Structure formats: structure tokens, C-alpha cells
Amino acid sequence: MKLFNRVAIIGVGEIGGSIGKDLKARGLAKEIIGIGRRRSSLIKARTAGAVDKDFLVDRIGNGVKDADLIILATPVGRMAELGKKAALSAKEGAIMTDVGSTKGMIVRSLEKILPEKVRFVGSHPMAGSEKGGPLSARLDLFEGRDCFITRTKNTDEEALEIVKKFWKRLGANTIEVTLAEHDRIVAKISQMVHLVASCLIIANKDVLRYAASGFRDTTRIALSDPVLWRDICLTNNKNIARSLDELIVILRKFRNAILKEKAAHIERMLGKARELRRTLG
Amino acid sequence: MKLFNRVAIIGVGEIGGSIGKDLKARGLAKEIIGIGRRRSSLIKARTAGAVDKDFLVDRIGNGVKDADLIILATPVGRMAELGKKAALSAKEGAIMTDVGSTKGMIVRSLEKILPEKVRFVGSHPMAGSEKGGPLSARLDLFEGRDCFITRTKNTDEEALEIVKKFWKRLGANTIEVTLAEHDRIVAKISQMVHLVASCLIIANKDVLRYAASGFRDTTRIALSDPVLWRDICLTNNKNIARSLDELIVILRKFRNAILKEKAAHIERMLGKARELRRTLG
Numbered sequence: 054m055k056l057f058n059r060v061a062i063i064g065v066g067e068i069g070g071s072i073g074k075d076l077k078a079r080g081l082a083k084e085i086i087g088i089g090r091r092r093s094s095l096i097k098a099r100t101a102g103a104v105d106k107d108f109l110v111d112r113i114g115n116g117v118k119d120a121d122l123i124i125l126a127t128p129v130g131r132m133a134e135l136g137k138k139a140a141l142s143a144k145e146g147a148i149m150t151d152v153g154s155t156k157g158m159i160v161r162s163l164e165k166i167l168p169e170k171v172r173f174v175g176s177h178p179m180a181g182s183e184k185g186g187p188l189s190a191r192l193d194l195f196e197g198r199d200c201f202i203t204r205t206k207n208t209d210e211e212a213l214e215i216v217k218k219f220w221k222r223l224g225a226n227t228i229e230v231t232l233a234e235h236d237r238i239v240a241k242i243s244q245m246v247h248l249v250a251s252c253l254i255i256a257n258k259d260v261l262r263y264a265a266s267g268f269r270d271t272t273r274i275a276l277s278d279p280v281l282w283r284d285i286c287l288t289n290n291k292n293i294a295r296s297l298d299e300l301i302v303i304l305r306k307f308r309n310a311i312l313k314e315k316a317a318h319i320e321r322m323l324g325k326a327r328e329l330r331r332t333l334g
Numbered sequence: 335m336k337l338f339n340r341v342a343i344i345g346v347g348e349i350g351g352s353i354g355k356d357l358k359a360r361g362l363a364k365e366i367i368g369i370g371r372r373r374s375s376l377i378k379a380r381t382a383g384a385v386d387k388d389f390l391v392d393r394i395g396n397g398v399k400d401a402d403l404i405i406l407a408t409p410v411g412r413m414a415e416l417g418k419k420a421a422l423s424a425k426e427g428a429i430m431t432d433v434g435s436t437k438g439m440i441v442r443s444l445e446k447i448l449p450e451k452v453r454f455v456g457s458h459p460m461a462g463s464e465k466g467g468p469l470s471a472r473l474d475l476f477e478g479r480d481c482f483i484t485r486t487k488n489t490d491e492e493a494l495e496i497v498k499k500f501w502k503r504l505g506a507n508t509i510e511v512t513l514a515e516h517d518r519i520v521a522k523i524s525q526m527v528h529l530v531a532s533c534l535i536i537a538n539k540d541v542l543r544y545a546a547s548g549f550r551d552t553t554r555i556a557l558s559d560p561v562l563w564r565d566i567c568l569t570n571n572k573n574i575a576r577s578l579d580e581l582i583v584i585l586r587k588f589r590n591a592i593l594k595e596k597a598a599h600i601e602r603m604l605g606k607a608r609e610l611r612r613t614l615g
Contacts, residue, residue: 179544179546180546183548198546199544199546228544238541238544239544241537241538241540241541242538242541242542242544242545242546242549243546243548243549245534245537246534246538246548246549246552247548248585248588248592249530249534249552249585250552250607251588251603251604251607251608252581252584252585252588252607253526253527253530253581254607254610254611255584255603255606255607255610256522256526256577256580256581256584257522257523257527258610259522260519260522260523261523261610261613261614263460263480263509263519263520263523264523264614265460265461265479265480265523265524267464267524267527267528267554267555268523268524268527268614269614269615270551270552270554270555271527271530271531271551271552271553271554271555272552272607272611272614273548273551273552273611274548274551274552275604275607275608275611276608276611276612277608279601279604279605279608280601282600282604283597283600283601283604286592286600287592287595287597287600290592290593290595291593293589293592294589294592294593296537297585297588297589297592298589299537300533300534300537300585301582301585301586301589303533303536303537304529304530304533304578304581304582304585305578305582307529307532307533307578308574308575308578308579308582311529311567311568311571311574311575311578312571312572312575314568314571316564316568319563319564319567319568320560320561320564322532322536323532323556323560323563323564324560325536326531326532326533326535326536326556327532327556327557327558327560329535329536329539329542330535330553330554330556330557331557332542333542333545333549333550333553334550
């Protein structure tokens, strides 16, 4: 069953492209429009069957015209500006969502600048690889993944339900959260972890030649785009700093137990961590 | 070409079992003896074709009798004691090596307690998974992997060359190091990384339910055996503590740059980390 006549996806990288492929494969939209900065990415997205039509970003108005759903799938640093531009040509009652990894700053600024006729609901699907780009787009990327949906005092109830339904139809498990909850959770479980991986690489730069598969696995996420992640850091900086502080406290405790050869303490911490990790499969 | 008539492997887990399988598949030994604490592990190792004969550890003397090469493949906490016991029944000129993840403490204590007739050379193959156990043993586990070989003032040159040849025939890339070099390198590139993964899990225990594939990859190594890793921590504690201190300095710098929204600094650090990580493939 079609959910939408027209869906416009702004940004056709891994996430935007995968949304397009899924919408098409599942028959959820009559027409999918891709909007991007680079002609080459648009061609890749169209060739991959992720979009039906495409527009360069300077023609964003033509792209979002008549769209029932507009999806911001660009790096977080560009969402406010592009959301605002898109809204100018959006139809009355259009729903807009995003896929940004941080929510507070983005959602608050979009709620402030968007016109009344556009109903915004923030999303954050927990999916995607360190590779990024339209060639990483794939079917079923969101299948079984969590997708945060944010509710604020300004959220339109109908739009919220439609955005939820949209992600559910893509196979995601939707989780409704406040902006503050979202940004605290992902600072811990995702952003801090990424930054720690980067720091581990820097700390080991003189011995990287000896890295084995464990180190490669642990630091794989640090292959992600630095500009994209810089903006994620900047839009959730207080939560990330607090998460790093909490981690440093735990690292110090562990470090002291090791230096003082507290065998039982070390074993207990390692055992606790393994037990918790096992719950993730 | 056979390198050895008889090889005795003490400990038939993932590493010991894989050595046995490789020796057999490559025709490097006439006879492979497995020695273990549990009858069930010995049966698994024999069934998997990793050893020809097996002995419980209380009959270690019968197991190592006439062996040209004795390999200590137990957790590091048990190596000194078992090495000493094995040496009692070892033949004149027998070569003994180990596969321990730390070297200074183990090699120094074995050099002190082993009788003259046994020539000890420390090894550390950088291979193995977080699973461990005889069922994880597999052919070609060491193919293309680094294997540290330690040289001390007491090392017998001929024994060193034979141990090197042994690992090379198993496909490993041998690297000769001092005890101090080894323990500094692995504290950084392996042990600290493991402990950080454990700390990330503990720091995130309230939000683990939101973990995605990046977090699972980053923390997979924390699934390893806590007792085994406790002993690794205890036998290399000063180096590990120093590595954690160095990491914490880097984490703090990063944390401050993020809190103060130093965009260029953040991007540079992330970019540098990605560039270094890319060299690992």
C-alpha cells in the first residue's frame, strides 16, 4: 500500500539512497525524488534505482514541490539551511523529517525557522556504515534497526504517526524520545565510542604496524567522514564531553586496579563487561 | 620436510589446537602430543585432528618425554608452573617456547627456574579470537600474522633460529624483540584496547539496549575470558597503566576541543585518525 505520492530525499548518500531503494522495493511511494550537491552522486543514486528523478541542490524548490514527505539526509551541519530552503517550495501540510545523528540543536533550529505549513518530526535511524556515499546504499538497511523519533511540544501528532509508520514500513523499530534523551543516549552509545576509537588510533600511532584483527575491529568506525563527525561533535558537544568524563573515571579506576595488582577487582570488571556484552549477541 | 620428531603442546585451546592442526597439515612433525587439564578438551582436540596422542596434565612428564619442541599454550598465569613441571621430564637439549601475550615476567621466571638442558625462547603469535577453546582451533590461524620472538642475554642462538623457523613454517611473520619492547608494544596495541572496550561497555550499561553494529564491533574483544585477561593485566601491569595514562591525555584533549567547539581541531584529529586507520586496511 502506498504511503505517499511523492517523497523527496535531500542527500542521496548511504542513508538517503537506502531509503529510496526501500521505498521503491516496498512500493511505499509513487515517485521518489533525489536532491544532491553533486551530479555524480545523483547519477549513482538513479542508476542504483534509489530515485526516480533527481535535482541538483540549487533547484531544491523543484525537487520538493508537491512532496508529501521531505527527508533531510545530508550531514547534520547542512540540515538547517537545506530544510529552510526546501520549506519555501514545500506544499501546505508537507511532512519533513531528518536522519541526523544529533537532534536537539537541529530540531530546535528547524522548528524555529520552518514555516507553519511544514510539519517537522526529527528521526535518527541507527544504521549505516563507516563507508557512506551512494554506493553504500542498500536494501533493508533499516531492517531490525532502532530508529529514534523525537517528540517536542511543537510536534504535530498526525505527522509523528506518519513518520513512525514510514520507518516501521522500512523495517525499523521506532523509539519515541525527547530531544534531551536522544542526545544523551547517542552521545554515550555511539558518539563517544567513535571518538574513543579515533583516540586509540592516535595513541597507537607508533605501534600501528603491529595491529591485529582485534584492533582493526575496534577502530573500524574511525574510518568515517571527519567533516560529518566534526559536525556531530559540534551539535552534541556537552553530552559527548560528559560521556567522555564518565568513561575517563572508569578507565582510571581500572588503571589503578591494574597498577595495584588487584586481581579480584580486575577479574570482576572484565567479567561484568563480558556478561553485559554477551547480552548484545 | 619434518622439522621435529615429537612436539608436545601444553594447552589445547584455540592457539594450541591450531598449532597442532597446522603442524599436521604441513607435515612438520612426526608426532604431536596434546596435554590438557580437561579430558573433554583433549577429546575435542584429538577428534579435530590437532593432536595424535593426549595426556592429562597430571601426566605431563609422559607427554613431554622425548619431545624436540615443547609449547606452552596455556593462559599466562599457569605457564611458569607447567613449564617447570614439563622440564623435569624433558630430554637433553629440548626447546621450549610459549605463546603468552606478555613476555617479561614469564620469560624471566622461566629462564630462572628451567634446568640447563631445556632451551627456552619466548614467542607471542598475534592471532586468536575472543572465543578461545579447542573448538575455535583452525588451520592457517597464523598465516600472515605477526609473531613476536623474544631474545634475552640467555637465549640459545640455535634454539632461537629453530623457533623462528617453526613460526615461519606456520605462515607467521616473525619479529625479534626484547622483553621490554614486546611488553610496551602489546600493552598499547592490544591490551589497552581490550580494556578500553570493557570500560566502554561498563560506561554504557544503562544504554546498551540501543547498541548498533558499530558498538558491537568496537567491543567484541571484551568477550574474551576474564581470567585469562586478568593474568595478562597482572603480568604487564606497569606498561598497561602507562598506556592508559597516555590514552587518557589524548581523550582529555579531544574532550576539551569538543566542549570548546574547536571545529578545526576536531576535524584535524578525526582526519588524522582516519588516515592512520586507513593504512591498516
